Amino acid sequence: MKLHWSPKSPYVRKVMVCAHELQLADRLQLVRSVAAMLRPNPQIMRDNPLSKIPTLVLEDGSALFDSVVICEYFDTLAGGTLFPPRGARKWQALRWHALGDGLLDALILWRNENERAQAQRLEPLAQAFRAKT
Structure with a gap:
């Protein structure tokens, strides 16, 4: 692969x-x-x-x-050893996936916003990212 x-x-x-x-x-x-x-x-x-x-x-x-x-x-x-195949445990694992990805998205955008020159930075956007992380 x-x-x-x-x-x-x-x-x-x-x-x-x-x-x-x-x-x-x-x-x-x-x-x-x-x-x-x-x-x-x-x-x-x-x-x-x-x-x-x-x-x-x-x-x-x-x-x-x-x-x-x-x-x-x-x-x-690998035979399904990491993620539950069904039931409440499966949905919890998928929620953790979604939460992790959402945090990664917010952190990437926050980093990109912080790398902008101060004059170009959108402070309300930066504050929103800080609140999410």
Whole structure:
């Protein structure tokens, strides 16, 4: 399996934690890929039209993207040991996924806003991100 990967992506790190926990990391071919909002990456776009990482390319050439989908796929490969298959525990695990992703989204946007020059920064937006994290 080929994983479009970057050590800077918190979503990639989440996928890698799952891969290591499920002892699948050695089955991954890591392809260092840069995904930038304003510059779509043609290499990633061959596998994911959204030009986002992580993107996992399976042995048959099909691709999975979004960290939740990839983590669930890894769990299925490993026999379902990480995420409950049904019931209240499954929904709790999915809530944790959603909360984690929401926090990552807020932190990425907050970081981007803080990197702007002070004159360009939207202070109400920065305050909203601080409240969420």
